[in-house]
């Protein structure tokens with residue numbers, strides 16, 4: 001019996017072999033596709049469905065690619081010939097909300113924004129806020145270790161998960177972590193699962209750490225600077241001043257011009273780069289005033305509003321970045337991260353790389369945490385060699401500055417060739433041994449993350 005037939009005889013109608021579904025599973029939002037269609041898509045609705053799928057896969061040594069909403073930017077959910085796609089999108093229930101203990105237990109397929117809309121009705125929220133929060137799943141957020149605009153103040157996924165339920169490659173179900181605030185029993189396997197990109201197990205449930213909604217106002221500032229280095233130095237000065245903005249985003253001149261063009265706004269003068277900052281909570285106004293003073297001392301031309309609607313209008317410029325890049329061509333969105341004080345030096349490196357490879361690299365940064373998204377734009381579906389050469393230079397520059405290959409998008413298939421270099425031999429071997437303990441047959445997301453150089 002073929003694998004698809006075995007799946008169908010055990011799981012029935014939730015096994016999907018329609019052309020459209022198989023075709024859609026070849027790609028995530030990175031712009032890259034697998035070379036062909038997978039065997040079948042299993043739309044799991046229960047933990048039992050996931051376990052049955054994994055048992056059939058293990059028996060036939062058939063690779064499995066777990067898939068949330070497919071908004072990933074590293075090719076991690078791309079599935080190809082001979083592979084089963086295990087979709088968790090239909091496992092989308094909120095199982096428990098505990099306002100007294102500030103946690104919620106959810107299934108992996110719920111969308112981040114849907115969860116937060118439900119929590120808001122009860123005066124709470126789950127802080128990780130990827131820009132894709134309307135379209136990405138909590139399971140995918142956990143599997144990639146996602147971040148977002150607010151994470152400098154409120155933390156990333158890693159700071160907001162108490163436990164995960166995981167189905168292993170052989171179908172066993174594990175409950176990792178705890179429901180208590182504290183808990184140090186044994187090794188921290190919950191943390192190991194966060195950011196594991198579908199290579200160690202299938203996340204089938206999560207106990208999420210919640211916060212109460214922030215009371216007080218939201219104040220928004222923009223500051224224009226004549227160069228990106230000056231803007232980066234401005235953001236470093238804000239961090240060094242001890243202020244804690246909720247959001248601090250930097251757009252270089254090329255990024256800012258592209259968004260202004262998309263939104264039909266007057267074009268900024270050449271070289272102009274912009275910081276967009278929000279403060280929140282009871283001390284939002286005095287904190288915004290202090291940040292404005294710091295930025296003026298750094299040469300910034302500051303606009304400050306205490307009006308939240310006007311603030312959202314200013315922030316919409318930053319939120320339009322993805323659309324502005326898409327309008328320019330195919331985009332390889334990179335994701336390096338450096339210590340915050342190294343932000344000006346990293347922008348210097350990007351300028352150098354632009355000159356060396358004759359490329360424009362519009363770059364935005366979550367400046368509050370030193371995470372940059374340089375965008376390589378090109379025509380067609382295949383990343384040109386020159387772009388890969390420039391990306392290679394970019395990664396090495398970030399690592400030299402004490403940073404890392406990826407701040408929030410993950411390794412997937414697109415960055416696997418650089419992983420061993422950042423980790424070093426000893427850690428590379430250890431990480432592959434850990435992968436083999438969880439998945440001895442190597443059936444979970446093969447060809448992603450841990451690929452031999």
Ligand SMILES: Cc1cc2nc3c(=O)[nH]c(=O)nc-3n(C[C@H](O)[C@H](O)[C@H](O)COP(=O)(O)OP(=O)(O)OC[C@H]3O[C@@H](n4cnc5c(N)ncnc54)[C@H](O)[C@@H]3O)c2cc1C
Nearest residue numbers: 068069070071072076131132137139140141143147198203
């Ligand atoms: C417009 C746009 C803006 C974005 N902004 C941000 C941002 O601000 N911050 C950020 O961090 N990312 C961002 N992303 C990237 C992406 O949305 C995140 O990586 C997100 O967490 C992926 O969730 P998903 O449900 O789409 O997962 P998918 O793309 O389906 O999968 C991503 C990876 O997780 C694995 N996976 C998915 N679900 C599970 C599961 N249940 N168990 C085990 N493994 C699983 C997959 O195998 C794959 O390796 C953005 C993407 C877009 C398109």
